[in-house]
Amino acid sequence: MAPEAIETPRSVGTSADIWSLGAMMYHLLTGDYPFGQGLNAVPKIINAVLPQPPAFLFSNPQFSPLAAELIQIARECMTKNPRNRPTADQLVDKFSNLCYSVAVRARGTVEDFLFNAYGYISSENGRVFFHKECVYGVMPKVGENVLFSCYNGGGAPRALPVVKLR
Structure with missing residues (x-):
């Protein structure tokens, strides 16, 4: 919930949706809620205590630049002052400048x-072949399910990125 929805619920506008988008982005990228859960999150939201992202986001040089850009956008969306948040149009511009794969994803084990x-x-x-450097986040174990994109690897198809599914 955006800070203004807690402090002045009658004055909530579309910028609260931008705040929520940032919080959802952070959760999708990290697996953690940006301010925690339940009533313990309220003081952190009101005081605009933005979280430090987990180290795994930046530990792999293949994914670090995109992760840094996405975290920055999420942080801008979660700015306390609604007037300082990006607009929806500004977000479209920011996202259109990101470099990411639009390849079809597949599930596997x-x-x-x-x-x-x-x-x-x-x-x-x-x-499909994969290398540990192509894994985003926690390294999956044998028998675990993953999501990946598949590319011609010059012999065997190659998976990149590989993400462990919960």
């Missing part, structure tokens, strides 16, 4: 993981 470096994913489209 980690089949094996060898030498703590690479492995294969079983999917309905066959066996």
Whole structure:
């Protein structure tokens, strides 16, 4: 809930939706709620105590630049003063400048993981190679489900990025 929705609920406008978008983005990127949950979150929201993102977002150089840009946008959306938040049109411009893959995503199961470096994913489209450097977030274990995009890898199809599913 945006700070103004807590402090002055009768004056809530569309900028509260922008705040909510930032909070949802943060949650989707990190797996954590930006200010915690329940009543414990209220003082942090009102005091605009923005969270530090988890280190895993920036630990992989393949994903770090995009993660940094997305976290920055989320933080701008969660600015306490509604007049200082980006507008919907400004967000469209910011998102259109991001560099990300629009490749089709597939679901699969980690089949094996060898030498703590690479492995294969079983999917309905066959066996797909992945490297640990292509994993975003927590490294999946054998038997766990993942979401990935598949590219021609010059021999075996290659998964990038790979995201562990809960």
